[in-house]
Amino acid sequence: MNYRGWVTVISLVLLLALAIFSFLSIFDNSNYSINNYQVLNWEHVEEDGIQESEIVETAGKSGVNLGVKKDTTFIYVEIGEVENLRDRFFLEVENPTFRVVQPYFLGDDGVVVPGAIRGISSGYENNLMQPNPNFEFPDSIGNIIGVIFKIYGKEPLKFRARLNEKSDFRKSLGNKLLFASVYAGIMLALFLYNMILFFMIRDRVYFYYCFYILFICLAQLSLSGHSFYFFLDKNVKLYELSIVGFTAMSSIFVVPFIQLFLKTKAYLPRVNRFFPLIIGSYLLALVLRLLGMVEVSYQITDLNGLIVVIAFVSVGVYVAKTGYRPAVYFLIAWGGFLFGLMIYIFQNLGVVNLGSYGNIPMLVGTAIEAVLLSLALADRINILKREKEEEQHAKLEVLKENERLVREQNVMLEEKVKLRTEELEQTLLNLQNTQTQLVNQEKMASLGQLTAGIAHEINNPINFVSSNISPLKRDMKDMLEILDMYRKKGEDEFTENTKKELNELEEDLEFDYLVEEIGLLLKGMEDGAKRTVEIVKGLRLFSRVDEQDVKKVDIHDGINSTLVLLNNSMGGNIEIKKEYGHLPMVECLAGKINQVFMNIISNAVQALQEKTDNNSKPTIIIRTTSNEDEVQIEIEDNGPGMPIHVRERIFEPFFTTKAVGKGTGLGLSIVYKIIENHHGQLNVVSEENKGTTFIIKLPIYQNVNSNEQ
Incomplete structure (x- = not known):
């Protein structure tokens, strides 16, 4: 089991013990309430009787609630017939905030005996750290029929008296200290636990919750009177200020905690804008308390408490309907607090008798609230973990989708690049073909012009040669025929010497070879001319490359x-x-x-x-x-x-x-x-x-x- 589990288990065990003690205290019959209260206008008290007093107000069974009084207040309580009153009971005033409380005991014989002075400014050495003033009944008078309490305090005057069994006094005192210690221990453990979570997770909701726990704990301990002895070093002014001060400080942290815990910005954005007004109202109450306007500050604090209860419960119900699980924890926790508050109200109204444990319901309610909210915050870790996993899964899905889109885009881009490349290749090929055609056309045009020019220039002389070869052959043939005729006639007409000279000349000139050679030369000239004509014709045919x-x-x-x-x-x-x-x-x-x-x-x-x-x-x-x-x-x-x-x-x-x-x-x-x-x-x-x-x-x-x- 990890440390969160141990803290949860220990907190639940302590809370269960606190609830059991509280439950048993409801049936504590060792205490007797005093049900008859009268507020007096008493100018002075003498030992031999009451002079010039009158009843200003008769209160009910639940006690006296007169608000803030600047002057000393006198309250008369009727004791009634109680067996062995002096030996069996202490007289307890159930309010630790009075500065001065002094009882005046009335006998059935009219004798008035003043009691000891108690209160936070009386200088009384309270070694037992008992927050509520306690008094013993004097032995100097007969049967005690009532007590007049002289009371002075700066806080709202809420007075109620009780008879406590002497035999159970130390037990009762121990139970009260036990309740306060267990309560403080639970709240301190939750404070440290959530502070550790804050430093681990760095989530502000834990930070706000830590200090909400701290200040709500201090506020409850101030209401029970224990903070005067244990935290505030018996400083009267600090103690009187602490009741409103700690309550206001707790609101400073509880409002942003609720905003983050219930995600009001997401679920109720319009309502979320008004929450800072609650903090401002509590701070106003604190400022008024510092300025001495005690009654107004308490009225604003009480009104703020009512608004907070209604607002937070309404917001919790609305958010819970959306399926947000922490809101269910919040409603249960807030329900525990409201249950303690309701029991506390019933106690003040006299519906429920908790004896000397009247402040226990609020301690139990706030402890239940703190533990359940801590459990909710612990569960929030799981929720955050699950949300983070879902977020990571969603991110992974988004990454996969992005990857898929990127792949598709890559494919599309590759296709586009391929098409563009093909277009560029085709364009390049066209350019190359165009260049080739231009080069070729220029080349062949030049070649055509060259060959056409050569063919034209050669054509005229070769035509002259080829056209003269046939007449030359014909003329040479005629000349050879004439020469042959001369040779035949010369055989008959020339002298022998002439014939001999001609024969010698023919032999020297190789006349027969000359005739044969002339034929060969003429034939060669004719063949060359024909070949040249063919070449010229070829050039003329090939020179048509520029024709379009x-x-x-x-x-x-x-x-x-x-x-x-x-x-x-x-x-x-x-x-x-x-x-x-x-x-x-x-x-x-x-x-x-x-x-x-x-x-x-x-x-x-x-x-x-x-x-x-x-x-x-x-x-x-x-x-x-x-x-x-x-x-x-x-x-x-x-x-x-x-x-x-x-x-x-x-x-x-x-x-x-x-x-x-x-x-x-x-x-x-x-x-x-x-x-x-x-x-x-x-x-x-x-x-x-x-x-x-x-x-x-x-x-x-x-x-x-x-x-x-």
Whole structure:
């Protein structure tokens, strides 16, 4: 069991003992109440009788309550017939706050005998620490029929007398001290216990409750008179002030305690704003008490007590209906306090006879309240723990929900980033394609202009040469015929010497060889002229790269012109096989398609030239086929082929396997874009050491505006 459990058990045991003693005291028959009280206006008292006195007021059985009196008050009580009065009883005044109390005993013979002076300012050495004044009956008179009490005090005059059995006096005194000690012990234990909790938990509700317990305990001990002897060092003024002072101080702490304990700010925010007025009212009572306005301060204190009871019980009931468990503890605890208060009121009204234990109900009520509220505060720890666990669980759920939302947001962000990345990649690709197209268009435009210019410049002289070769051959043929005629006629007409000289000249000049050589030279000139014409024609066909209009083109002419231009780069060691099928005229941009053939065939030539060690017969095969809607061109080489990772990237812009400075990586990217713009398809089939085949499919008809190409 932890320390909270031990404190709770000990408090309950002490409280039970206190309740039992209180219950037994109700049936204590060793005390006899005096039921007949009269307030007198008595100017003076003489030993031989009462002079000039009159009855001012006749009080009931519950005693006399005259409020605050500035002057001395005289109260007459009738003793009646009591057997062995002097030997059996003490006379007790049940109020510890009187400054001076002096009895005057009246005999049946009219003799008046003054008794001892008691009270908090009388200077009487009260070694037994008995708060209430006690008196012995004198032996100097006969039968005592009554007592006149001379009373003076600064506090409200509440007077009631009682006969106490002498044989039970010390027992009664011990019980009272026991009650007060147990009560103080319980309250002190609860004070320390809750103060420890405050320092452990740092919850202000424990701080307010600690000092509420302390001051309500001191207030009750002041009402019973014990604080005068045990705490206040018999200081009369402090003691008189303590009754209102301790009560006011307890209110300063009980109001914020109730506010926090019942959470009135949350449950009753409008009512919560008025609670500070209660503190202000109690402080007003304290200030008035300090200023000497005793009766007003007590009236305000009593009114505040009524307001506090009604307000706190109402608030507790309302909050308890909401299901807030500490409010139930509060109502039970406050019910214990109200029960003690009710018994105390019944005692004052004479309904209940508690004998000399008249202040016990309030002690028991406040002790019950303190213990139950301490239990409630202990339970509050469990509630706070549970609320904290629920809060942590809620926070955990919120964290999980936040984590889930973060994951969803991350997924959404990743999707957005992915989409944005794809957009950026597409934009970059478009920019690269645009850049490639611009470079390519500029390049091919320049190349077209260059080739067109070269073709134009070469065309005129080569036309001159090619057109003059045929007349030259014809003229040379005619000249040889004339020369042959001269030779035949000379055989008949020339002299032998002339013939001999001519024969020697022919032999020296090798006339027959000259005739044969002239034929060979003319044939070579004719072949060279024809070859030059073909090259010029190829240049003129290829120079159409800058054309922007879709025209019907003979695909074979474009392939042939490309081969003519690449003939020199082939070096004569690459065999070209043409497997042409029947192709219709195809609508396309002739220059662009020629560029496709140029890039693919030149790549094939370069691949074959770079890997010649294991290829004794490098070959390029060009096949063409067609169907109703499209033509297909296959350009196949028996070169080294491509690995998979290269084949997957060959159409990417700026990707190249060539050494730095030997390739831009734009050729096949341009080719792919051209075929795509023509609504065609470009595929590649390649394996390492098995060659490469590019398959081009072009629609025969372009059903788009040429400006969109």
